Amino acid sequence: MGSPEEKKESIASEGDIKTTKAANFINNLIEEDLAAGKNGKRVHTRFPPEPNGYLHIGHAKSICLNFGLAQQYNGLTNLRFDDTNPTKEDVEYVDSIKEDVQWLGFKWNDQELYASDYFEQLFEWAVKIIQSGNAYVDDQTAEEISRNRGTVTKPGIESPYRNRSVEENLDLFYRMRKGEFPDGAKVLRAKIDMADNNMLMRDPLMYRIIHADHHRTGDKWCIYPMYDYAHGQCDYLEGITHSICTLEFEIHRPLYNWFLDQIATSDYRPRQIEFSRLNLTYTMMSKRKLLKLVEDKYVSGWDDPRMPTISGIRRRGYTPESIRNFAEMIGVAKRDQLIDVSQLEYCVREDLNKRANRVMAVLNPLKVVITNYPDDQVDELDAINNPEDPNAGSRKIQFSKVLYIEREDFMENPPKKFFRLFPGGEVRMRYAYFVRCNEVIKDEEGNIAELHCTYDPASRGGNSPDGRKVKGTIHWVSAQHAIEAEVRLFDRLFVKENPEDVAEGQSFIDNLNPDSLIVLPKAYVEPSVADAKPLDSFQFERLGYFCVDTDSAKGKLVFNRTTTLKDSWSKIEKAGQ
């Protein structure tokens, strides 16, 4: 067990997921536990979302961590819905969460589990804690409880109901369950210490009365356990060994352990370990605020391709592999992390570069007439589908007299290092011919309407027998063969690196990027993509990666830009200014 190399190991899982994990501090803790022989040397983790919203990229990090760790130590991972608050939760979210976890490529142990499955056991344990004198029913109002909890500098005041007899507490608790009291009339509290410096330990609530239907238990219950009381006990019931959560729960750990000590009957204990949550530049990660974006229609829904939700990212064209690699790359630690979104973009590019077939598309068309090309002739040329993948094969593309090229691939007065088309200049039409621009045709307003060019028949396939060099190669489509498609260009949703960075009286809404979505209703793509299915990814040569949107239909293709290609020209262009 010496060198760092030995600490890396290859992990294989159910599917074809294979990653190399670098050790992180959680690995070290787990290995300590294993070495100490704790919990029968098992590793069993869980991913415990509350079904009150869609999962986002931050959850993806947590999913990869929890499932990844289990795979690494030959353990298991449970998917458990933390559904203890019926007023906020919904099956819509349950379904989306399951889909997202599966899509990411992970398989949870057995069936999905629910905190609500354990309500009866949780109730019984609460009775036990009351019987041991460590919990009581409090009649104070929410407002009184909050006031009497004290402040960070002042200890709290004990509730006048704190010393009720066990019998009275039991009686009241059973009656709470029966529904004899209205919402808020009573709560069950743990009897710990109203003077504890950690305010969570000042007699925390265990149960509150909520007369609301639960998405799974219906109207069976009108009292619901609080997170702190439910979470650790659920871990205990499921035999979880390592309960991994984010940093904000650190302060809950003493309470997590306190509750466990009340009910444990053996040495077995789940261990809570906290890591820092993911923050991304130009990205909002708060579920509450994402919900606002959806509800107030700033985006088209939870799966809007600009959303950092897993469903949004999926629709945008990201692959599960790219997200897993991203999670691996950013690592796990306890210091706050703010990752540059470009890191995420790098991960999709890297993945899509290997798997996406190349295709030509023209987003902002400029008409090109090849004056010396016969009117009715059509030339079929070979084009390689993916130079990174020999198995991807090749296809035929059509060349004819009238073409479209990208408007920005032509400049009337080009700067020095511009090696695309300009008056008198020659470029290569990818996979086709050398083409020279002879004449620029303008409309009455002086806008460039079309280009008149000539081609060199000897350069068929892209090389000239005379060996002359043409530096620029541009993409194109044949006007009569191309099919129309809608293309949606996405950009970051916020203009500020930190969307929360706002002036007095403003909110993150003010930082929304007005240009985060640009729709090109009439772009041209080569006919080979006509039958593409939603979520199929392509590289539009020289432009970026695009995937077919779920709004797409036969004859009415819609593409989402996943991300652009790395663009060193724009850097040169900027430097030249």
Add this chain to the structure above:
RNA sequence: UGUCUGAUGGUGUAACUGGCAACACGUCUGAUUCUGGAUCAGAAGAGUCCAGGUUCGAGCCCUGGUCGGACAACCA
């Protein structure tokens, strides 16, 4: 304010019981290329928040600061 917690190149993570600070991305060169993409080769860039201490030797240990973050709901 209290508690908890963290601080290592531009960013993110490493550095086993102290032993020349490593890796990835980014940046910059150069090669190659029918995608200004990809690929390949190479370089620059931190002396580890600060001040003391222990030690032959400190990013790791000790003391005292500084700065950042989290939490302080009948949410999770």
